[in-house]
């Protein structure tokens with residue numbers, strides 16, 4: 001639900017107060033995929049930001065423009081036409097409500113599986129443009145994942161990309177449309193809690209990596225390690241790569257999944273297209289053996305209370321100490337599962353039945369309440 005309560009100017013000044021541009025000069029890492037040292041740049045960017053921009057990516061501009069124009073046409077259709085793609089459960093057309101946790105944003109979107117998704121059966125030209133685009137983007141994503149494996153000195157180099165190449169890969173594609181938001185309007189729900197104008201509230205993506213582009217319109221922000229937010233300058237010809245929770249787990253916390261959000265624009269529509277590279281359903285997501293330290297799994301809470309991640313930074317976080325004591329040295333695995341449409345990582349311990357693992361997850365939830 002959208003609530004209009006205060007005059008726009010008052011809300012805007014509150015927005016600025018809560019979103020100080022603390023790091024004006026921080027540059028988003030740029031990786032030129034055609035350069036021989038790109039694997040090292042990728043590793044550095046994933047360690048420091050969990051986010052980077054790529055150029056010389058090999059995705060043809062025509063396939064990008066074709067999909068963008070089909071998506072723009074789609075969002076300009078009357079609501080009843082867009083709803084023919086189905087209710088978002090989770091696939092289909094949705095607006096304002098995002099996911100199952102009551103999140104609200106100034107956004108409409110289309111969420112699709114990358115497999116044979118029936119949602120677009122009456123939008124054939126859209127479907128063709130999408131398949132074309134996804135083929136090239138998937139190829140680029142695999143190349144990036146292989147460069148990551150090289151940079152991490154992990155063998156075989158397809159250890160990450162094979163999850164995406166798997167026929168059962170649980171990848172999703174999302175097109176988000178943020179219409180201009182004329183007034184600065186606070187949204188109810190789980191935005192960022194400051195009454196800001198949120199297009200898509202802060203979160204981390206649960207998948208391995210996400211490949212994002214937009215129509216040259218600002219709005220995307222990422223959170224830096226020290227907690228400040230920076231705006232990502234838009235760029236129509238490049239792609240942006242997000243490290244997701246699954247990759248954070250697989251690298252045993254060496255890469256961090258990036259917290260990000262989208263704020264609205266009062267003048268221009270933002271259109272973003274994102275390929276979320278997910279592992280096959282029920283894939284075991286565990287730190288890659290060569291990146292394990294002391295053969296232990298450390299756990300840290302992520303933005304969603306059900307998602308936990310291997311990381312030894314937990315030692316610095318009092319709220320998680322109990323969990324570390326409970327689980328240090330435990331052999332277990334995180335499974336990629338879907339629950340009511342949302343994909344998540346679930347903990348399954350070798351020495352405990354799932355019910356007990358659930359209890360541990362419950363304790364996260366009660367800390368949040």
Ligand SMILES: C=C1C[C@]23C[C@@]1(O)CC[C@H]2[C@@]12CC[C@H](O)[C@@](C)(C(=O)O1)[C@H]2[C@@H]3C(=O)O
Nearest residue numbers: 098099100101103174203204205206342343
């Ligand atoms: C606000 C949310 C929407 C989301 C689930 C979440 O609680 C946090 C992650 C979001 C995300 C981002 C990537 C994909 O678009 C998505 C389908 C996913 O797997 O995680 C969405 C979720 C969603 O829209 O349900």
Ligand SMILES: O=C(O)CCC(=O)C(=O)O
Nearest residue numbers: 174176200220262272274
């Ligand atoms: O629209 C964007 O630029 C980002 C949206 C996003 O983070 C998501 O869909 O997961």
Ligand SMILES: [Fe+2]
Nearest residue numbers: 203204205260
């Ligand atoms: Fe995201």
